[in-house]
Structures are given as C-alpha cells and as structure tokens.
Amino acid sequence: MIELYDRYFDAVYRYCYVRLGNQERAEDAVQQIFVRAMEAVGRYQEAGRFRSWLFTIAHNVVADELRDRPRGVTDLNLAVAIDPAAGPEADALAAAERRALASALSLLPDDQRRAIELRLAGLTGREIAAELGRSHEAAKMLQQRALTRLRAEMGVALQKVGRHDA
Numbered sequence: 001m002i003e004l005y006d007r008y009f010d011a012v013y014r015y016c017y018v019r020l021g022n023q024e025r026a027e028d029a030v031q032q033i034f035v036r037a038m039e040a041v042g043r044y045q046e047a048g049r050f051r052s053w054l055f056t057i058a059h060n061v062v063a064d065e066l067r068d069r070p071r072g073v074t075d076l077n078l079a080v081a082i083d084p085a086a087g088p089e090a091d092a093l094a095a096a097e098r099r100a101l102a103s104a105l106s107l108l109p110d111d112q113r114r115a116i117e118l119r120l121a122g123l124t125g126r127e128i129a130a131e132l133g134r135s136h137e138a139a140k141m142l143q144q145r146a147l148t149r150l151r152a153e154m155g156v157a158l159q160k161v162g163r164h165d166a
Helices: 002-020 023-043 050-068 088-107 110-120 125-132 136-165
Strands: none
Touching (some): 002 023, 002 050, 088 110, 088 136, 110 125, 125 136
C-alpha cells in the first residue's frame, strides 16, 4: 500500500486541494481517502483500474466534506506558483485571474466542473470517463463543452473582478 500511496498521493492531493481550497482540509481528506482505500482494498475489483477506484473514494470524501462545510465558505482554490521576480501588479493580475476562474468554475454544471477538476488532478481522458461513468467520447465532449463555457464565463468574470478591483 505504501507504493500506491507514493504513486497516487500528488494527484489525489491536487484534486482535494482544488475542491476544498485549503491545505489542511486537503491533507485531512487525503488521509481519509487512503484509510478508506486500505480498509476496502479487499473488496477492490481487479478488473477495474485502481486509480479510478481511488478517485471514486476521493470524490465521496470531498463531497462529504463540502456537504458538511458551512454555507458561504468558498469551495475552490487553485494552487498557484508565485513568481518572486513578478511585481505587485503581476501578483494582483494573477489573483484577479484566479478569482475569475474560481467564479467561472462555480457556474459550470456539476458534471462539467467535475470533469475539469479531474483533468486538473491529472487524470487521463479514459480515467475521467470511467470516473464519470461515461464513454470516452462522451467524456471528451463534456470536457469540450465545459472548456467552451469556461472561456465564456472567464471573460464575464474577469470583467466583474476588474470592476471590483478598480
């Protein structure tokens, strides 16, 4: 199980962090996910892919966490690499873009948002399809629709953020 933990930790953590928006909550969720996986490994069906099975557990843990979260607490934060050479203006623009993306993602239908989040977590197209219970082609179409809508929403969200930051 240690090898599986080492192999999948980063992807599971990214998924949890993107969904929960907080390092501590993401770490707690990852711990719960791997504990549940260890407890259920005897019931794991070899015919399936372990990664998809693990992300099904991750989805359930995150869904429980989000359901129990107090209203008004944001459910999305995007990991960001800060460029120390960038000035305050670049930092402000990057923060505005992150807020716009968070806003745009929150407006997507659940299945589209989940497809994007799984992609951000590093799952392949086939793994996303398996996780969503769709054919590979249907999952690709879902992702394309999500990206199209996300681009449109990002434009609107950036305009709103720009008005609030000005």
